[in-house]
Every structure is written in C-alpha cells, then in structure tokens.
Amino acid sequence: MKSYLHNLTAGQPRMLLPSALSAVLDGLVKIVPAVLLVDLFNTLYRSFADPAAGLDLARMWIVCVVMLVWIGIEYATFSMLYDKTYRAAYLTAAQGRMELAEHLRRLPLGFFGKRDPADLTNLLLSDYAQVEHTISHNVPQLISAVMLPTLALCGLLFLDWRMAIALFAALPIGLLLLWLTDRLQARLSDNHVRAKNEAASRLQEYLGGIREIKAHHVGGARFERLRLSFDALMRASIRLEGVMGPLIMGAMLLTRSGMTLMIVTGTYVLAGGTLTLPTFLLFLLVGNKVFEPLTVVLMNYGEIRYSAFSAARIMDVRRENPLPGDQPAERGTIEFDRVRFGYEAGKPVLRDLSFTIPPRTITALVGPSGSGKSTVTRLIARFWEVDGGEIRIGGQRIRDCDPERLLEHISVVFQDVYLFRDTIGRNIGVGRPGATQEQIEEAARRACCHEFIQALPHGYDTPVGEGGSTLSGGEKQRISIARALLKDAPIVLLDEATASLDPENEQSVQQAINELVRSKTVILIAHRLKTIRGADRILVLDDGQLRESGTHDELVEQNGLYARLWKLQEEAGAWSLK
Numbered sequence: 001m002k003s004y005l006h007n008l009t010a011g012q013p014r015m016l017l018p019s020a021l022s023a024v025l026d027g028l029v030k031i032v033p034a035v036l037l038v039d040l041f042n043t044l045y046r047s048f049a050d051p052a053a054g055l056d057l058a059r060m061w062i063v064c065v066v067m068l069v070w071i072g073i074e075y076a077t078f079s080m081l082y083d084k085t086y087r088a089a090y091l092t093a094a095q096g097r098m099e100l101a102e103h104l105r106r107l108p109l110g111f112f113g114k115r116d117p118a119d120l121t122n123l124l125l126s127d128y129a130q131v132e133h134t135i136s137h138n139v140p141q142l143i144s145a146v147m148l149p150t151l152a153l154c155g156l157l158f159l160d161w162r163m164a165i166a167l168f169a170a171l172p173i174g175l176l177l178l179w180l181t182d183r184l185q186a187r188l189s190d191n192h193v194r195a196k197n198e199a200a201s202r203l204q205e206y207l208g209g210i211r212e213i214k215a216h217h218v219g220g221a222r223f224e225r226l227r228l229s230f231d232a233l234m235r236a237s238i239r240l241e242g243v244m245g246p247l248i249m250g251a252m253l254l255t256r257s258g259m260t261l262m263i264v265t266g267t268y269v270l271a272g273g274t275l276t277l278p279t280f281l282l283f284l285l286v287g288n289k290v291f292e293p294l295t296v297v298l299m300n301y302g303e304i305r306y307s308a309f310s311a312a313r314i315m316d317v318r319r320e321n322p323l324p325g326d327q328p329a330e331r332g333t334i335e336f337d338r339v340r341f342g343y344e345a346g347k348p349v350l351r352d353l354s355f356t357i358p359p360r361t362i363t364a365l366v367g368p369s370g371s372g373k374s375t376v377t378r379l380i381a382r383f384w385e386v387d388g389g390e391i392r393i394g395g396q397r398i399r400d401c402d403p404e405r406l407l408e409h410i411s412v413v414f415q416d417v418y419l420f421r422d423t424i425g426r427n428i429g430v431g432r433p434g435a436t437q438e439q440i441e442e443a444a445r446r447a448c449c450h451e452f453i454q455a456l457p458h459g460y461d462t463p464v465g466e467g468g469s470t471l472s473g474g475e476k477q478r479i480s481i482a483r484a485l486l487k488d489a490p491i492v493l494l495d496e497a498t499a500s501l502d503p504e505n506e507q508s509v510q511q512a513i514n515e516l517v518r519s520k521t522v523i524l525i526a527h528r529l530k531t532i533r534g535a536d537r538i539l540v541l542d543d544g545q546l547r548e549s550g551t552h553d554e555l556v557e558q559n560g561l562y563a564r565l566w567k568l569q570e571e572a573g574a575w576s577l578k
C-alpha cells in the first residue's frame, strides 16, 4: 500500500495529506444529512403507527432547520476540500516536473540514447497530468468510497447483522474481480502508453523534418507512418476502454447486487416477524446511499490504475542513477590513461587510449571520420562514463568529481550550436548565470558579434527562434563563442567550430576563437588541417587508438597517416568544378 501511494503520487505521498484530511472531513459532514433523514423518517413513521400521538411538528422543524444550516457547513467543507485537493495536485505535479527535469539533467547522456525524446516529453506532460488528476479527483473519491461504507457497515451491523451482511456480501466478490483484472489492465495500459509515445514521436519527427519533407517530396511515406501511428493509438485506446469497461461495469453491478440480496433477506425476515418495517425501510435508504461513492470509484477504477501506471513510469526514471562523484574538480594536465570506451556493448570506439595534455597548450585531434575524436572531447566533459582506464585532470580522477563542478572548468563550442528560444543577450548570459549587461556586451565584442547584434531591431533583446533558426551559422557560432568567453573556463573544447562556414564568416569566427583560447588548455577538432597547423601538439587517432603525435612539421616529416591526410587535403584544395 505504501509503495502504491508512493507511486500514485510520483514519489510525494506527503502531498496527499491535506486533500485526504479534507476528504475525511467532507465524508463525515455528509453523514449528518443521512442521519437527519433517518430521524425525519422515524418521526413520520411514528405518527402513522400511533395516530393518537400525532405528528411531532416541533421535531420536524428542528430537523429541517439543522438540514438548512448543514447545507452551509457542507458548502464550507467542500470548498476547503476543493481548494486543498487542487492546490496539492498542481503543486505535486509542478514540483515533480521540475525535480524530474533536474534529475534528467544529471543523468549520463547514454540514458537519452536509450529513451525516445517523445517518451520523456509524455512523461513530463501527460503522465504528470494523470498524477494531477488522481490527486484532485480519484483520491478524495477513494477516501469517500472506503469511509462511508465502513461507517455504514458498523452502524447497520448494530441495527440488524443479517441485513448488513446481505447488503455487503457481494462487495468482496466485486473487488476480487477487479483484482483479477489487474494484470490485463497493466498490459493494456502499457500498450496504450507505447502507442501514445510512438504517435508523439512520429509527430515530432514529421514537424521537425518539415523542411526536408517539403524539399524532397517525401510526404507520402511520412504521412503513412504518421497515419499508422495514429491508427495504432486509436486501436490501443479502444482496446483499453472496450476490454476494461465491461469488466469494471461487471464488478460494479456485482457489488450493487448486494442491494437485491438485502431486499430478498429483508422480505424473508420481515415475513418471519424478526424485522420491523422502519428498519427495513432504513436499510433501503442507507443501502442506496452507501453504494453511491462506491459506484463512482468503481467507474473510475480504470483511470486510477492507469494513473498508478503513469506514476510508476515516472518513478522508474527517477530511480535511474545520476553520475556519481562529489569531489571538486582540479585544474592542470589532462591525462588519458589506457581509456577504453564504446557507446554500445561489444563495439569499442576507444581502445587503450593514453596521452597527456599539459595546461595552457593547444592540442589538435586529427584522424579519419569515425576514429573517435569527438568521443574524446565528450569523455573529458564526462557526458559519458569510460568503460575502463582513467581520465585525470590535475591528477584527480574525473569519475570522482561532481559532474556539475567539473563542467564549471570546461567550455564547449560545438559545430551545431543550439540557441534557446530567448533573447540574444540571455543566450550569451547562459555562459555565466548572473552576468551583467556590460559583461555580456564585453564578451560579445571579443567574440566579434557585438556589431551584428547592435544592428538587430531590438539589439540584445532580440528574440531568437528555437535552436537559433533565425540566425546564420556564423552568427550562431560567434554567439556560442561569446558564451564560452563569458564562462572563462580553464579548459576549452572546440569541436569543428569553423566547419561549414564561408571564408568571410570563418575569419571573424577564427578571430573570436583566438580570443577564447588565450592562455587556456585547448583541445580542438578540425577537419581542415591548415587551421590546426599552429597547434602545440597534434594527436592523430585511427580506429580509437593513438597513431602519431607531434607538431605539424614533425608529423609531415614522419610521413605517416597525418602526412597522408595533409597531402590529400593539399590536393583537394586544388580541386575545382570543371
């Protein structure tokens, strides 16, 4: 039960307390009108049974006035229940979503390779919406459904145990039926969630690739995939409702059949003279009322189970272990000591790779495509964990470092710059939270982007489209360099920062990079070897191993892989369209 509640609230069962207490209070308040009704009924019955005594009008008036006052009390308790449950529901979901987003940020990137982005979006939006709905609706309903029948059973047992047992006799069978459908419900819910994720994923792919779809006229095939995923979602939804609906309805009717059993028993014992008519009528009245909350909760049983399933999915992700390590990061030499790594088991990408990079030097990584250059930079930033060997910075194993503190020491400039849907100023400010406007502008000046930003209609307050879609490649690249300049970290990783730029842009980006790398430990990847000629040292990788290392002149002299790559590029430089 504890873990069920834990799951149902996505790990925050304490948030249920205010809504649960209000629901109990609301349930208790609701009992009074039923008791008043019974009293009213008894008063009326007595006047018929003993016409000489007449109708006790004073009592009738008192009961009616108390009923009227009670409507006000019911309204007040209901308002409180409403306020507490909705507050708790939205707070749980808002806090839970933020905590989950924060948790996701701390997970190794390998985790995201295994999970579909649409699945994670669904987890944060629709699974939490389900939790929200459970706390605001289903939990108060559940409490009423347990509390009212329990209290009624106690009272009715006291009045006539035979009638009470007959009334509740079918309830355990109804509950057993529901319990037996649990596995089926879990399987259907699982299929439904999968179909929902697939549809969301196809839709995301369709919208994300709309440019390519238009350019290449691939509408037909993509439409078909999208249509198939929507069809599958429709079938999964129908199956979930269509199979579970009749089973739940069956359990509900079975439970309600207790009323019929009670009427049969009542008629029998009434005829035998061991039951009075008022008690029989009282059972009919209360019996009907008792089944109301039970009926509501049984009708929503599928939803409650689905919510528990959604919350269990959330909990699964929350149980994923973030990268370990709590030590502060050191500065100094970067050391690869027999590092082994692969993205997938059995497919090694780096094999026993060893090298050292002294502080405040520029090291270039060179090698054929797929040789592992970008992987080296990702491992330094600890985006992935090594499979064997060690990476040390300043003698400290990075696997012992707090990942966040390690990244404070590292600036990364990728080829494909991602800009947030925010103003240009705030996009640069990402490099150093709390940076002033002057610091942002100073970084932009050094990254050669101040002029083009100033020329924009709203300057630094100009909004950027998602991913930076409203800026050119060179402009995005310089903004990303301004971010890195603002961060001022001692280690700079440059992954193909000048690839795919035109000569004019390349010159300004190169100038910005020269600013960035001044007195830093720099590791850079560039396919065009002429851009790395001046590096202090060049490491040549091939198939995840270090083949050669040295300065440009030394490597050309060695006449190995680097010299071959250099020659190939020299020849390609002379190539032109005939």
Ligand SMILES: Nc1ncnc2c1ncn2[C@@H]1O[C@H](COP(=O)(O)OP(=O)(O)OP(=O)(O)O)[C@@H](O)[C@H]1O
Pocket: 113, 343, 344, 349, 367, 368, 369, 370, 371, 372, 373, 374, 375, 376
């Ligand atoms: N996220 C990933 N999941 C699985 N395999 C990957 C992933 N990223 C890279 N790889 C594989 O790892 C190998 C090394 O990739 P890496 O990007 O480090 O090479 P690279 O030398 O930088 O290549 P390029 O010069 O083409 O950018 C390649 O075979 C690549 O297919």
